[in-house]
Amino acid sequence: MAPAPGRLLTPERARIMICGNPQMVEDTHRQLISMGYRLSRLTAPGQLALENGF
Numbered sequence: 001m002a003p004a005p006g007r008l009l010t011p012e013r014a015r016i017m018i019c020g021n022p023q024m025v026e027d028t029h030r031q032l033i034s035m036g037y038r039l040s041r042l043t044a045p046g047q048l049a050l051e052n053g054f
Contacts, residue, residue, distance in 0.1 A: 011036045011047050019051040 009016070016037065018028050029039075029050055038046030 011038070015040075015047050015049075017049040017051065020053050022052045022054060025050055025052055 014037075016032065018025050018032075020028075029048065032048060033039075037048050038044070039048045039050070040046040
């Protein structure tokens with residue numbers, strides 16, 4: 001689902017799941033980490049969930 005027109009995705013307002021081939025997941029994950037997103041873990045909730053589809 002894309003954000004509504006005029007709204008930006010931000011770490012404070014978004015939760016993102018990345019699923020696909022391993023290289024795309026890694027590249028997208030690195031980009032989002034550089035933008036301030038964190039990987040969600042049981043001990044430290046964040047905004048990203050990852051899954052390799054292959």
